Amino acid sequence: MLPVLDRSPASRVVHGGTALGPEELLARARSAARRVPPGSRVALDGGDALARLTHFLGADLAGCATLLTEPTWSERERAAVLADAAPHVLLDLDDPGALPGHHHPAPVGDPDTPFYLATTSGSSGRPKVLVRSRRSWLRSFELLDLGLGPRDRVLVPGPLSSSLFLFGALHALHAGADVHLLDRWSAQDAAAAARRATAVHLVPAMLSALLSALERDAGRRAECRLRVVVCGGARVDRELAERLAAVLPGCRLVEYYGSAEHSLIAVRRGGRLRPVVDVEVRDGELWVRSELSCDGHLDHGTVVPTSTDRGWSRVGDRAVRHADGSLEVLGRTSAVINTGARLVGAEEVESVLRGAGGVRDVLVTGTPHPRFGELVTAVVEIDPAAPPSRSGLRARARRALDPAQRPRRWLAVRELPRTPSGKPARALVAEQLRAGSLRAEAW
Template structure:
């Protein structure tokens, strides 16, 4: 797409190219035709909320809305406060991707340019109600090359989670922009993802999903031998070195690409080797990370009105080394006040993930009348409690050691696969079972 100009009718604007990829059973031309049918039925430049259970249908409805210059909200019915999200987005049109097409309005496409809003993503919702953001086409078009991952014609990219998560939508659009075929799972399942890797060569996921996927492959040597993955793209949270070592051991030769970013800023830094290198202008002041980027969002929507971002701070603490690389230390506010001592939860979680059998762990606060809060570790997996306690004694300061331990089959999670920390905190406070 030409900057500031009108794209050709055969080019899908947010992809910047013609669609040649196969998605499931549909060819590129079939998907393009479906997207054009959707576009002709939408008022140009409107806001659209897209629901439905078929992820392929949701994808071509999204692409069709973009052709019509519309900004789309991909609805997740599991959002903790869907009505509030819709009140902030204020969509003009509700599209059910599972329903028959509506009336043909004869809309001529494509509409808009790189400054046109195409997407209304939400923040992850790990610590509360998701916020609605406004993103321009240009901010994402520039994000594709920033990832630094050219795809090969024979690649098949696996997206193992819902497109309502910006992390998975980015992976899907990056694949289509690169001309690769696409496999959409819609909902996360470690076993289904493992089976899909017999054909997929690239996968996008978060660290907890990578851990669960590796657990399946580690316990099934035959399935592991059939795995075709050549690249794992991991984002959404810091990836522990122990998990990277597990990947290298289970799938020798499989390349790991880790990126750091957010729904607001898109990509900030990418790790292709040992270093996490910025792909935009960054600085660290007082331990806090500052980002200035042309990949960033335009602002938040509040009751339908745009509220420009008020700061370039990411909310994360970081260190920038002399070679320019970044070390992300975690959220500035992710601490527990226990017995008059502040404990960084992400540092404790990183240590506990080193224990064999831990798939993931969340460290949270349980209210206590004397100490204020007790450090509580909620562990997903089959790790033995004596092993966890012993590891904590070896690696953690006494004040950092969990005083309460809970084991669960599966942590509550957001649509993107991240632990739903707000849900966990609420259940701990109320005494509700996790």
């Protein structure tokens, strides 16, 4: 049995030209488990998606808490993360050199054993190393019930260093579905893989790019077998949901809202977000009490428990709780722009602009201004094949936004800097704007 799956493997993992059946997947996990001391902290460096997954499962079998390093971290970020994680073993998966063998034929630990050293996305600053138990994700797998089974193949189209994609892969294996791994995001590769995949995990910007690839290729669109699209990381706007329904009629959209610290918080299956854990809104800010939350974060190898108020902890988002119990998330408390003595939620503006034709994605932030404090600034990732109308996008902002919310500065980029999960890297864009190093054109 593999502990974090709560079962022995019952499905295949496909990566490139390799397809591992259940027996070989288990054999590779057992082999990887022998490379690490039981109950240690392990960091996995290098390797492709398949090597990372099998070694992660092997480390879990040995009762280890595992960190998956991210290749795009700066040297400073990497050094800081490794200093906090303080791994007992750093495995370079590109180096076939053998380590001393450790023998532990039976699974080590129990549901409360730490198995994952997750890192926060870095979209709002330096990544933090979180400690997560097996139980927290096993319970999350149950609450995100997608109805998957042995006849399904789940496409995981991004790096496993992102908890969003790692969660998708382990959720599928827990359900007994096949998994199709891509090493990195590519809309064309994802569209090709969708000829056999029945479900996919991604973020809204990736869904938009995938739909564009299918819209441009009638053959691939006709061959696409997707029946479930699972979106996390950001809210899916109405236009994108309608696009999905038009391109892939009958394909079900499941959105979930959560955080690296709290795991799953709410799920949307049509209609509004429905909490799956205890939530409260205090002075406009979301608080959560959840058995799915992490056990704390690491500071130079020492676990620092999460600060709570009788079990309740802040999520860092503004929200509204409706009378029917549903939840509306308004965006990060840190993503508020102070302009002319008005507070503007960046993500509310982004949701309006993101649905416009020719806009692949958009990030809204504040840039310094001597009179207004900050200017609402829209950094628009443009589809070069069908760029948006400048006047049309501004007219859209005038129709849907209050005067204070409308961007006063517009910039165009070919690609927004992104976190490993595919979300726009908000802190990095703000830093590059301050330094004048963002490759953007006034628009």
